[in-house]
Amino acid sequence: MSPSVALADAAPAAAASKALAQRGASGAAPRDRPATLISPSILSADFALLAEECDRIVKLGADWLHIDVMDGHFVPNLTLGAPVVACLRKHSRAYFDCHLMVSEPAKWIDDFAKAGANMFTFHLEAAADPAALSAAEAHPAVADVARAVRAAGMEVGIALKPETAVELVMPYVEAGLVDMVLILTVNPGFGGQKFMGGDVVGKCAPLRRAHPGLHIQVDGGVAPSTIDEVAAAGANVIVAGSAVFGAERPGEVIAALRASVDGAAAAAGN
Ligand SMILES: O=C(CO)[C@H](O)[C@H](O)COP(=O)(O)O
Numbered sequence: 001m002s003p004s005v006a007l008a009d010a011a012p013a014a015a016a017s018k019a020l021a022q023r024g025a026s027g028a029a030p031r032d033r034p035a036t037l038i039s040p041s042i043l044s045a046d047f048a049l050l051a052e053e054c055d056r057i058v059k060l061g062a063d064w065l066h067i068d069v070m071d072g073h074f075v076p077n078l079t080l081g082a083p084v085v086a087c088l089r090k091h092s093r094a095y096f097d098c099h100l101m102v103s104e105p106a107k108w109i110d111d112f113a114k115a116g117a118n119m120f121t122f123h124l125e126a127a128a129d130p131a132a133l134s135a136a137e138a139h140p141a142v143a144d145v146a147r148a149v150r151a152a153g154m155e156v157g158i159a160l161k162p163e164t165a166v167e168l169v170m171p172y173v174e175a176g177l178v179d180m181v182l183i184l185t186v187n188p189g190f191g192g193q194k195f196m197g198g199d200v201v202g203k204c205a206p207l208r209r210a211h212p213g214l215h216i217q218v219d220g221g222v223a224p225s226t227i228d229e230v231a232a233a234g235a236n237v238i239v240a241g242s243a244v245f246g247a248e249r250p251g252e253v254i255a256a257l258r259a260s261v262d263g264a265a266a267a268a269g270n
């Protein structure tokens, strides 16, 4: 390991575990709006320098690290899997926010738990036949995946593609099975795509109204030029890949994203 990789070790263990507890509490969702969390996607990092890149971006103010897992089947791209997460865990105590764009999420739960993932976000469209999903009741296959993720010691995220109606995730949130809902504002598979605003990011608003304490993540095309619409919609967990890793001063981008979301929350009175 190069000396520059020992980034997470710069924080005292007690402070790091306190921060982790604040940033990702398991169990019942709080009633108050959760804190703003910036989760840069390492998809846009230099994969040959991944540990150093993770260290650098946490030191520059990132709260979580967003890890995009693609299987070449659910999406037309391949990225990385649990072995890479396990290697990163040896170098970092950061919160690993894993976004599983895979056809069979249940198959990977144990591997990611053992690798040190903190959040396991799976796609609603992958856990059950999308035609069998309903806003009126939870689909047993989706509920089973959510329960298995929590039983494995990770927090539970459910992701929605841009075309998936937000009503379809409500039964799982209402049943207390979900810690975070991820609203995708690009078609999954690639970084650097154009942000889908309007009705797509607008799916955050009814979720925030109905569930003030829920983590609501927006992922895809988020940048200083698009963050105000994301913030106004009610998201509190912000993913940005190319905007952060492609910036000359990534710390300034992280600060600008956070300021916009904090400002919108204050304006909304929470
Ligand atoms: O899940 C994703 C793509 O499927 C990525 O997290 C997302 O696209 C982040 O990259 P960028 O901010 O460059 O859009």
Ligand SMILES: [Co+2]
Residues within 6 Å of the ligand: 041, 066, 067, 068, 099, 219, 239
């Ligand atoms: Co993602």
